[in-house]
Amino acid sequence: MALKVLTVDDSKTIRMIVKKAFQPFDCQIFEAENGVEGLSAASREKPDLIVLDITMPIMNGVEMLERLKGDGFLKNIPVIMLTAESGKDNVMRIVKMGIKDYVVKPFKGEQLIERATKLVTLAPKKAGDGSEEASKKYFTVDEEFQVLVLPEKITRQVAVEVENCLEANFEQLVRSGMNKVIVDMRQVKEISVSLIKLMMLIIKSCQKVNLRNRIVGTPTLCNELKEFKETSDIPVDASLEEAKAGF
């Protein structure tokens, strides 16, 4: 069963950094913006670990911790405090509150994981977690062609998802004796840095395992791609049929 981690911080940025740090592990992350929300989430989810900020509006981390320690149901949940203040007074205060560990900001995700592993057992995500889902989301097989359908907007997150399942899909394709990949970009509405980088990666990955590839896109996208040095020479077909015929 996935480990439950609750991150309580008024900064979305910090919550995102905490989430990313735990991403490689079999964890379910819950978020709260202040002490009040944090207590409510803790009662509801009974997390295995709480990563708690000190300075927050509505109810700060110190008050939330006091209430947590006063609740028989929640008092044994290990808490790592996140604090921007490393002064002696602050550290003493944290220690007196019975905190298991604390991390001083600025911090790297690895530091947080190092502290967390002293308190809970973090199991790595099972192989295939996430990538299998992403594979179903983006890849389909159409006769002798593998079709990679890119969504409307390519963010770095989307690019990472595709990248994570690219190698496995292409290897499987090679094993099954197929060698034709169509990248269907007709849904893509705008060109972004992530899209260009992803296109380059797909093309390189195809070359690496001797897969042939063709790109399908709208005329507008085709014209826009011509304006970028990296993609100006890439031929773009207008339809799947045209791409299939082009191999």
Next chain:
Amino acid sequence: MITINRFDVKTFLTKAVKDVFDTMLSMGVEPHDPDGGGGTDGYRIMASVGVVGEVTGVIAIQMGYGFAKEVTASMLGMEPDEIESTEEVSDVIGELANMIGGSLKSRLCDFNLSCQLSIPSITHGSNFKVTSMKGAQHERFCFHHALNIICVDIYMKAKGDGI
């Protein structure tokens, strides 16, 4: 003023700013001459945290909005063109102010100047000016990353300085 001056603000703040940019953003910053211009003109964002206690004041960080978007993208693991709302930029720059302010606050506490830190406040625009409270000591420290300037202003006065 004497109490605040017991520690070397410049050395400490330079270390704190470099540490925050390096750890959170993998971005190297170097001190920049405050009279060299930049950082406080054009459309920009400023995040400030207040200090209240034995020492009262404000610590504010400001930079051009374009660079702030780059910083935000780096912190969130995104590309700058994926940053769509000012909310994300405000949150990240506010967090930087909180970390720099927190470091300074800790240092003040170590000198028995006990104080509390406020949550960050954000201002953005191209036509604003920050003025110090009466009698506060103001120091500006600037840094650069490539051609981008980051300015950190400290406005402070200690209790009992008779001001």
